[in-house]
Amino acid sequence: MQIAEVPAGISLGETVGPQVYRLLRRRIIQAELLPGERLSESEVAKSLSVSRQPVREAFIKLSEEGLVQVLPQRGTFVTKISxxxxxxxxxxxxxxxxxxxxxxxxxxxxxxxxxxxxxxxxxxxxxxxxxxxxxxxxxxxxxxxxxxxxxxxxxxxxxxxxxxxxxxxxxxxxxxxxxxxxxxxxxxxxxxxxxxxxxxxxxxxxxxxxxxxxxxxxxxxxxxxxxxx
Amino acid sequence: MQIAEVPAGISLGETVGPQVYRLLRRRIIQAELLPGERLSESEVAKSLSVSRQPVREAFIKLSEEGLVQVLPQRGTFVTKISxxxxxxxxxxxxxxxxxxxxxxxxxxxxxxxxxxxxxxxxxxxxxxxxxxxxxxxxxxxxxxxxxxxxxxxxxxxxxxxxxxxxxxxxxxxxxxxxxxxxxxxxxxxxxxxxxxxxxxxxxxxxxxxxxxxxxxxxxxxxxxxxxxx
DNA sequence: TCTACCCTACTACCATACCAGTTAAGCGCA
DNA sequence: TGCGCTTAACTGGTATGGTAGTAGGGTAGA
The missing domain is CATH 1.20.120.530 (GntR ligand-binding domain-like)
Known part of the structure; x- marks a missing residue:
């Protein structure tokens, strides 16, 4: 039985953070995640069966690219296209x-x-x-x-x-x-x-x-x- | 008494990760940290009186800029100038x-x-x-x-x-x-x-x-x- | 003396716990 | 009914615990 995969496609063998980053990046670019939508570290973590830590690293990278905006203690949101x-x-x-x-x-x-x-x-x-x-x-x-x-x-x-x-x-x-x-x-x-x-x-x-x-x-x-x- | 500062200059009021990043970046560029030198999450964290987490985030950013190389389970090293x-x-x-x-x-x-x-x-x-x-x-x-x-x-x-x-x-x-x-x-x-x-x-x-x-x-x-x- | 193995110490990665700060809903009062 | 306060739920930031994996030193055997 193959257990190297969890639902949305996080695989072992590669570090988790970059995988989450690429996944979210693609979903934002393809407008599956819509501008203004709220993302939560814990919800994304739960849905991918990983911990908040690598999700957080993905959020940071996405925010550097301007795809999300992280507001401390308030939330993380998909940016509107500017x-x-x-x-x-x-x-x-x-x-x-x-x-x-x-x-x-x-x-x-x-x-x-x-x-x-x-x-x-x-x-x-x-x-x-x-x-x-x-x-x-x-x-x-x-x-x-x-x-x-x-x-x-x-x-x-x-x-x-x-x-x-x-x-x-x-x-x-x-x-x-x-x-x-x-x-x-x-x-x-x-x-x-x-x-x-x-x-x-x-x-x-x-x-x-x-x-x-x-x-x-x-x-x-x-x-x-x-x-x- | 002012306690918003710890030894090497990490201040409250701003998140720690970016501060650690800028500090290490400057020290690498100014050759205070020498190419080939080993950096350790825990040692840097201890010396700055912060936890390993934000140090890790700094390492990731530095590695994206090519200033350090992170080898999982082995160590993080200042890159040689290429x-x-x-x-x-x-x-x-x-x-x-x-x-x-x-x-x-x-x-x-x-x-x-x-x-x-x-x-x-x-x-x-x-x-x-x-x-x-x-x-x-x-x-x-x-x-x-x-x-x-x-x-x-x-x-x-x-x-x-x-x-x-x-x-x-x-x-x-x-x-x-x-x-x-x-x-x-x-x-x-x-x-x-x-x-x-x-x-x-x-x-x-x-x-x-x-x-x-x-x-x-x-x-x-x-x-x-x-x-x- | 040399080699092969083991064992310890250390690494970054991941998960979890705790915290301060924000938000919004709901309750009580006017 | 409408306003204001309280409070509980949730946020990201930070700290800490636990794990697999690597490296290197030392020891036992040839």
């Missing part, structure tokens, strides 16, 4: 990925370019209705770019920043959008393949500004999820 | 600050420019032998730039990244260097004042590459502090 926070995160991400893609365009490693093209093919083959699958592939694409630039660490930094953007993206990605995003991926890779650093940079900046097009509509259409700011 | 980690952090910082300074040069807010010039004056007036004072002013200068761009969040991200660089800077800043750095600050501000985004960006990139000049000498001269990589 347009300002999304814009701030986007700015940082654009700055980093602009330099990353310049680096890749300078190196022009053919193996990396092949891999990126292969991934674009995969992106096209995924049914556009499967949002989660596309978002995974999109994330992989960007991480692969960073790795190709020899800047995996830069991707780690982006991961700590992008959660705010991901919340919006989860709400906004639709069919038409996916086609457009894949097209932008292609332009980026072609600029890289031709060694044109400036074009690659501009293509990336344009790509990462795509969220700005959908943000206003989402923020007003789903106002209950957003902080008024 | 040239690769310094380069990675520098890359990310340059990318972010390049875009920040472009933004400032675009806005050209006169109040911000005045403040930056005032700070440069202050930097010149500090005795060059006082490394810590200059490093504080340097940090303030860069933080002010981010604020002037309306991107205070971007500075938060940089703070989480720059610890690795700060360890090297603490070892490398000397008199000649300080004059040079202040001169670079002036060039940045003048480019901003004239609204020349490209010049401002290039001046900033040059400024942030300064560490590359001192890094090789430090890494070989103080090899015992560095990871062999």
């Amino acid at each position: 347009v300002a926070a999304v814009m701030d995160a986007r700015f940082v991400r654009e700055a980093i990925e602009a330099d990353v893609v310049r680096e890749v365009a300078e190196n022009r490693a053919s193996s990396a370019i092949d891999e990126l093209r292969r991934q674009i093919g995969e992106q096209k083959s995924v049914p556009h209705s499967d949002r989660a699958a596309f978002l995974r592939l999109d994330e992989l694409f960007h991480r692969t770019l960073a790795a190709a630039a020899g800047k995996s660490y830069a991707w780690n930094v982006i991961e700590g920043v992008k959660a705010q953007m991901d919340r919006v993206r989860f709400l906004s990605v639709d069919d038409m959008h996916v086609t457009r995003l894949i097209d932008q991926h292609e332009r980026i890779v072609e600029a890289i393949a031709s060694g044109d650093q400036s074009s690659a940079e501009q293509a990336m900046r344009l790509h990462l500004r795509e969220i700005l097009n959908s943000l206003p509509a989402i923020a007003s259409g789903r106002a209950e999820l957003f902080d008024r700011d | 040239v690769a980690a310094v380069m990675d952090a520098r890359f990310v910082r340059e990318a972010i600050e390049a875009d920040v300074v472009r933004e400032v040069a675009e806005n050209r807010a006169s109040s911000a420019i005045d403040e930056l010039r005032r700070q440069i004056g202050e930097q010149k007036s500090v005795p060059h032998s006082d490394r810590a004072a200059f490093l504080r002013l340097d940090e303030l200068f860069h933080r002010t730039l981010a604020a002037a761009a309306g991107k205070s969040y971007a500075w938060n991200v940089i703070e989480g990244v720059k610890a690795q660089m700060d360890r090297v800077r603490f070892l490398s800043v000397d008199d000649m260097h300080v004059t040079r750095l202040i001169d670079q600050h002036e060039r940045i501000v003048e480019a901003i004042a004239s609204g020349d985004q490209s010049s401002a960006e290039q001046a900033m990139r040059l400024h942030l590459r300064e560490i590359l000049n001192s890094l090789p000498a430090i890494a070989s001269g103080r090899a015992e502090l560095f990871d062999r990589d």
Whole structure:
């Protein structure tokens, strides 16, 4: 009998804190835990059959990412999505990925370019209705770019920043959008393949500004999820 | 009688974990805690008259910044300075600050420019032998730039990244260097004042590459502090 | 002398207990 | 009925207990 699992998927063999963190992070980004909702150390602990301690560590990490707000002696709450926070995160991400893609365009490693093209093919083959699958592939694409630039660490930094953007993206990605995003991926890779650093940079900046097009509509259409700011 | 303080400076009124974190962070950056040195939850807790719990939280945060390495059931150790980690952090910082300074040069807010010039004056007036004072002013200068761009969040991200660089800077800043750095600050501000985004960006990139000049000498001269990589 | 094993001391991780502070509901009084 | 106080339940922060696992020193045997 297998007892290395408890209900919601906390496994032994890895420390508990990071597992709780990832679980809650995903649930917040996918809007299963709604903005404004109250989280309790003890309730989360009980529901996952772990103690409060690792849950607390997860809360701290989530609060550093701005996904929850911890009010001592009062409670912990899922933050509302803040347009300002999304814009701030986007700015940082654009700055980093602009330099990353310049680096890749300078190196022009053919193996990396092949891999990126292969991934674009995969992106096209995924049914556009499967949002989660596309978002995974999109994330992989960007991480692969960073790795190709020899800047995996830069991707780690982006991961700590992008959660705010991901919340919006989860709400906004639709069919038409996916086609457009894949097209932008292609332009980026072609600029890289031709060694044109400036074009690659501009293509990336344009790509990462795509969220700005959908943000206003989402923020007003789903106002209950957003902080008024 | 004042009892809001215990020996090394943990005060009530603020939660303990972050205080322990900042204390240890500073001591690692200033090489009071040496690379390779062993830290123990219980010993640190005892020496600060706090419990192990908040110390553990500090260790987790420090490990996320790469300042310590936590080996479960074995121990926690101050990381050696890694040239690769310094380069990675520098890359990310340059990318972010390049875009920040472009933004400032675009806005050209006169109040911000005045403040930056005032700070440069202050930097010149500090005795060059006082490394810590200059490093504080340097940090303030860069933080002010981010604020002037309306991107205070971007500075938060940089703070989480720059610890690795700060360890090297603490070892490398000397008199000649300080004059040079202040001169670079002036060039940045003048480019901003004239609204020349490209010049401002290039001046900033040059400024942030300064560490590359001192890094090789430090890494070989103080090899015992560095990871062999 | 060297090797293999055991045993002790120590580690971080997890769980639990206690605390001060906040909140809100309910009761008593006007 | 409506207001104000009391109080009990709950919060996160801190302290402490207990556990599995590691490392290193010392001892017994070859």
